[in-house]
Amino acid sequence: MDIDLASRLGALADPVRLAIVGLLAGGERCVCDLQERVAVAPNLLSYHLRVLREGGLVRSARRGRWVDYRLDGDGFSSLWAALFAAGVPLAGQAVPAGRARPACEDPSGDA
Amino acid sequence: MDIDLASRLGALADPVRLAIVGLLAGGERCVCDLQERVAVAPNLLSYHLRVLREGGLVRSARRGRWVDYRLDGDGFSSLWAALFAAGVPLAGQAVPAGRARPACEDPSGDA
DNA sequence: TCGCCAAATCAATATCCATTGATTCAATGG
DNA sequence: CCATTGAATCAATGGATATTGATTTGGCGA
Numbered sequence: 001m002d003i004d005l006a007s008r009l010g011a012l013a014d015p016v017r018l019a020i021v022g023l024l025a026g027g028e029r030c031v032c033d034l035q036e037r038v039a040v041a042p043n044l045l046s047y048h049l050r051v052l053r054e055g056g057l058v059r060s061a062r063r064g065r066w067v068d069y070r071l072d073g074d075g076f077s078s079l080w081a082a083l084f085a086a087g088v089p090l091a092g093q094a095v096p097a098g099r100a101r102p103a104c105e106d107p108s109g110d111a
Numbered sequence: 112m113d114i115d116l117a118s119r120l121g122a123l124a125d126p127v128r129l130a131i132v133g134l135l136a137g138g139e140r141c142v143c144d145l146q147e148r149v150a151v152a153p154n155l156l157s158y159h160l161r162v163l164r165e166g167g168l169v170r171s172a173r174r175g176r177w178v179d180y181r182l183d184g185d186g187f188s189s190l191w192a193a194l195f196a197a198g199v200p201l202a203g204q205a206v207p208a209g210r211a212r213p214a215c216e217d218p219s220g221d222a
Numbered sequence: 223t224c225g226c227c228a229a230a231t232c233a234a235t236a237t238c239c240a241t242t243g244a245t246t247c248a249a250t251g252g
Numbered sequence: 253c254c255a256t257t258g259a260a261t262c263a264a265t266g267g268a269t270a271t272t273g274a275t276t277t278g279g280c281g282a
Contacts, residue, residue: 023198025207100140176249
């Protein structure tokens with residue numbers, strides 16, 4: 001992957017950007033369409049779209065005067081894969097029950 | 112849920128906290144144990160643990176002089192559920208192929 | 223070519239968040 | 253009690269990030 005896992009997660013960790021992703025979850029939309037639905041200034045919307053783009057979560061394509069955005073399926077897949085590799089319990093994954101190691105000050109073993 | 116989705120995601124969007132979660136993925140550990148493995152100052156570790164706690168991702172329990180931390184399975188479950196509800200494509204979910212609506216300026220229909 | 227429109231970029235500010243150092247709290251043992 | 257140890261909190265700083273306003277770029281049509 002190109003950029004840091006924490007940054008890619010951070011790209012998603014914002015209310016405006018979550019709203020954008022939610023809209024794009026319905027399919028491709030042009031910026032002007034998003035603009036009507038996400039109450040932020042046009043340049044700010046552009047900024048958030050750039051963060052999502054640099055996080056590898058969306059892709060853009062110019063269409064005449066307009067620019068269309070859509071979710072990047074590969075970007076999301078690789079994000080979840082990286083989280084899984086980092087040990088983060090994803091949907092449906094159980095969390096381990098016991099200790100990772102004997103308790104500190106436990107005479108039965110430490111390190 | 113108690114706190115905002117973006118904040119809960121943000122709780123995970125930090126290299127130190129991802130490292131902590133990765134360690135706790137192996138099972139419960141006391142702070143002193145984490146301390147030996149996550150090169151940050153003790154008070155800073157405490158801070159990051161608090162962010163994770165407030166994000167509902169970990170739980171803590173005092174054991175004598177020590178405090179044990181473990182992942183909160185319900186917290187993670189509800190996080191993924193909230194992301195799913197927001198439309199975010201989770202692992203294994205495909206992103207839609209077409210447009211969410213007819214292209215702007217497309218004579219075949221707009222809104 | 224001029225003007226317009228959609229979108230992006232730039233520069234500046236404000237706000238938030240990670241980091242630091244010092245202090246406080248809780249539990250234990252002398 | 254008092255000293256010690258593990259952990260959390262507090263106050264202050266620095267750096268990053270969101271937001272704003274002004275400017276710029278790309279594409280289209282009169």
